[in-house]
Amino acid sequence: MRILAALTYYRPHVSGLTIYVERLARALVRRGHVVTVLTAQYDRTLPRYEQIHGVHVVRVPVFARISKGVLMPTIGIVAGKLVASHDALSLHLPQLDASGIALRGRLLRKPTVLTYHSDLTLPASLLSAVANRVVDLSNQVAARLCDVICAYTDDFARHSRLLAGHLSKVRYILPPVEMPTVESTGVSAWAARYGLDGATPVVGVAGRLAAEKGIEFLLEALPTLLEVHPRLRVLHAGPVEDVIGEKRYRRSLRSVLDHFADRYTFLGVLEPEDMAHFFSNCDVHVLPSVNSTETFGLVQIEAALCGTPTVASALPGVRVATQLTGMGMTVPPRNADALAAAILRVLADPGQFQRPREPIAARFSPELTAARYEDLFDEFM
Numbered sequence: 001m002r003i004l005a006a007l008t009y010y011r012p013h014v015s016g017l018t019i020y021v022e023r024l025a026r027a028l029v030r031r032g033h034v035v036t037v038l039t040a041q042y043d044r045t046l047p048r049y050e051q052i053h054g055v056h057v058v059r060v061p062v063f064a065r066i067s068k069g070v071l072m073p074t075i076g077i078v079a080g081k082l083v084a085s086h087d088a089l090s091l092h093l094p095q096l097d098a099s100g101i102a103l104r105g106r107l108l109r110k111p112t113v114l115t116y117h118s119d120l121t122l123p124a125s126l127l128s129a130v131a132n133r134v135v136d137l138s139n140q141v142a143a144r145l146c147d148v149i150c151a152y153t154d155d156f157a158r159h160s161r162l163l164a165g166h167l168s169k170v171r172y173i174l175p176p177v178e179m180p181t182v183e184s185t186g187v188s189a190w191a192a193r194y195g196l197d198g199a200t201p202v203v204g205v206a207g208r209l210a211a212e213k214g215i216e217f218l219l220e221a222l223p224t225l226l227e228v229h230p231r232l233r234v235l236h237a238g239p240v241e242d243v244i245g246e247k248r249y250r251r252s253l254r255s256v257l258d259h260f261a262d263r264y265t266f267l268g269v270l271e272p273e274d275m276a277h278f279f280s281n282c283d284v285h286v287l288p289s290v291n292s293t294e295t296f297g298l299v300q301i302e303a304a305l306c307g308t309p310t311v312a313s314a315l316p317g318v319r320v321a322t323q324l325t326g327m328g329m330t331v332p333p334r335n336a337d338a339l340a341a342a343i344l345r346v347l348a349d350p351g352q353f354q355r356p357r358e359p360i361a362a363r364f365s366p367e368l369t370a371a372r373y374e375d376l377f378d379e380f381m
Contacts, residue, residue, distance in 0.1 A: 001377060002034045004082050006101050007092035008070060010039035010059075011052060014239050014269055015208065016298045017117045021092055022055075023176040027370035029054040038082055038101075040070045042244070058082065066131045068120075068245035069096055076100055083108055088377040091142060093162075094120040096134065099141035106145045111380035113373065114146040115173075119161050119292035136162070143169070147380040150373075152296045156317030160292065171376065174324075176366035177301040182276045190277035194235065194265070201229045201347050204282030204308065205236040206275070209266075211249040212293035214313065218286055219256045220336035221343070222263065228344055234264045237278050279306035284346045287312040290333050294318055301325065301364050309353035311342040324363070326355045 041059035310328035
């Protein structure tokens with residue numbers, strides 16, 4: 001089967017959505033399908049066409065940016081040709097151009113599966129408010145035109161401003177998550193590289209430095225944590241400096257981060273093996289997200305696959321991950337006191353939150369996710 005996947009940002013961009021689509025696309029290729037990803041050429045140095053791990057990538061030039069979004073005047077022409085030459089469509093929203101691609105799928109009678117990843121909340125501004133309305137409208141049109149909608153969890157779908165109005169079309173597929181297994185010698189070597197002695201508690205954060213991640217609440221909780229564990233370290237893996245649309249947020253945290261510079265370390269973007277080393281060296285992983293841009297948190301499962309529990313915000317969808325794994329706790333969003341208390345509880349009794357790796361890996365296998373998508377394509381073929 002020839003499958004066209006469409007999303008705004010693909011690799012080398014780093015986000016939960018791009019990682020989801022990358023894992024799904026690679027799994028579909030392993031299962032014998034031809035997969036093309038249609039995406040934005042958000043960086044002019046990126047090639048218009050390339051193949052990554054067997055996945056064909058087609059990038060459309062960007063005319064202008066609007067907050068975290070992009071305008072691509074020629075995407076209609078490119079999408080029309082690709083939709084015509086493929087057997088099925090996999091649209092990943094939120095995405096400004098999704099409605100036009102879904103319309104082409106409907107007119108050409110191509111099975112169209114829409115996966116809704118989040119209720120995007122852009123940074124506050126008049127321009128962002130307009131962009132939010134336009135993207136929401138495009139998402140609504142795409143939801144009406146597609147054959148079926150995929151969501152990660154029923155919990156998020158029932159609280160989503162888009163999905164709550166289309167529940168009859170929604171199917172639930174858990175996201176694809178994988179982490180390499182690493183040897184203890186590699187974990188120890190990684191610890192030595194960052195000056196970890198095994199006795200100092202390590203709190204991990206994995207993700208972009210972005211407003212929806214709620215890092216300010218972890219920073220607010222940090223003095224309480226340091227009262228109990230004066231040598232505690234926070235390690236943050238993920239993009240920091242070049243996060244699209246987040247310069248203002250990064251500036252707002254600068255003085256606090258400078259104050260805790262000896263306790264809070266940014267590691268940058270890590271390759272999968274180093275991510276496994278990172279999680280394996282963390283005593284607890286923290287996901288203090290604050291709004292519905294975060295709808296699950298793949299990093300919670302990645303941490304669990306490395307034996308590390310998570311303390312996460314009890315947001316719709318996000319709170320489901322620890323329920324499924326049994327590895328962690330949830331706390332009210334935007335509550336630094338509750339966050340600190342939960343982190344201290346996990347640090348005091350980590351064994352309470354340990355579970356076997358194999359059942360978690362099987363439940364979130366990219367091969368299983370790909371098989372579920374195949375079933376949907378076949379159903380509407």
